Amino acid sequence: MRWTTLGVLILSGCYDGFETEEGQLRLMPIDVFTEAHGGFYPSNPLLESTEMCVEIDCGSADCTDLDLQGCLEQAVTGVGSLLEGDCIAADDVGQLVWEFNLSSCGATYDGDILVDDRVTFDVVAAAEVSASWTQWPELSLGSGVEIDGEVPNDWIQAPEEPFRVVDGGQLMLPVTLSHPDFDDSVAYGFAQASPGATADLDVDSPVGGYVRVTGREGSEGQITIEAGDQTLTAASVVGVADEVDSIELIVGYVADQENDELRTPLAVRAVTRNAKGEVVYGAPVEWSVKRGELAIEPGGSNLPGLDYASISDSCLSPSERVGDRSAVLRAKYGGVKATVDMEWNVSPSDASDEGFEPDPFCQSGGCGCLSVGGTPSGIVALFAVALIGLRRRRMFDPG
DSSP: OOOOHHHHHHHHTSOOOEEOTTSSEEEEEESEEOBTTBOOOTTSOEETTOEEEEEEEEOSSOOTTOOHHHHOEEEEEESEEEETTTEEEEOSSEEEEEEEEOGGGOOEETTEEOOOEEEEEEEEOGGGOEEEEOOHHHHTBTTTEEOSSOOOTTSSOOTTSOEEEETTOEEEEEEEEEOTTOSSOBBEETTTEEEEEOTTSEEEOSSTTEEEEEOOTTOEEEEEEEETTEEEEEEEEEEEOSOOOEEEEEEEEEEOSSOTTOEEEEEEEEEEEOTTSOEEBOOOOEEEEEESEEEEEETTTTOSSTTEEEEESOSSOTTTSOEEEEEEEEEEETTEEEEEEEEEEEOOOOOOSTTOOOOTTEEETTOOOBSOOOOOTTHHHHHHHHHGGGGTOOOOOOO
């Protein structure tokens, strides 16, 4: 099944669309991409030529007795047009207003008749936007995700440097569009803007808005996106030898929003380097727990590759999983190994031990290793919650 990023957010319960200006209707966009684990809001400008369909429901007003399909009249003014099936098209650059005639429905909310409503979007030209192949896990630092110690200066690829993907390894990142006049990323429809790559790269797109490269030694090319009559370059990629000379482990934790002394493990990245000291991506690292208990899913939650892993403290029952917690996580590739000491704190929970089952990806000190995976419970939601702050904080440059 091919999940869009909005689909992942819907499943996690962290994105439920946006309301019209009067708060009477809630719109859920379909097949529109903004950024990793980020939903679409009116503050996101639309890329010219984007077509957006929505599911319409009641907003903050109690309109459960209102037949939305039977009485709701719609219109578009400005630079767009109304399409069939609760859809609009951004036809030109400027401002687009999607209008909803609710006053003729005769429904009331708190005794007041519902009024006409609307939502306004800015539409931007493809020639004015820039594209990036965005390292979203790294950019989540400072938006609800914390680490111990410092990160390497080059753990986010410099715009002028290519991503080096090891032979046979894979790297998957979203293609994000930015406009200099807007803080939020530019939204585009999958049918009108197509992420891809130049011919020499082996790519596919298993998740809407993402491009996955499989490394081939000696290959070289660019990650691109076709937007209208523009071909935008998001990043350069080269395929390199399947060689890793060193590994450094960096663990991310989700900080508790109410108690800054509490946190829970979220994910880990193995920063791998070749003999020249250059960062390389995509090595299928073998993960294991040397001490303690952790659920480890390599590449889980749409992480960039198997050199990343989702991790969670979901192996012990709620009554056992309290207070100061610790583990030692280990990564191995070829003859190169690395470990990292992990510490976190868990507050007592009201959850019952009855019916508890350990996460299927659980490991304890000394048991088997993992280099592939599925979907551990709760990780998608944690990522989405941790990254909500990125909507208002443009923390990255193209590349």
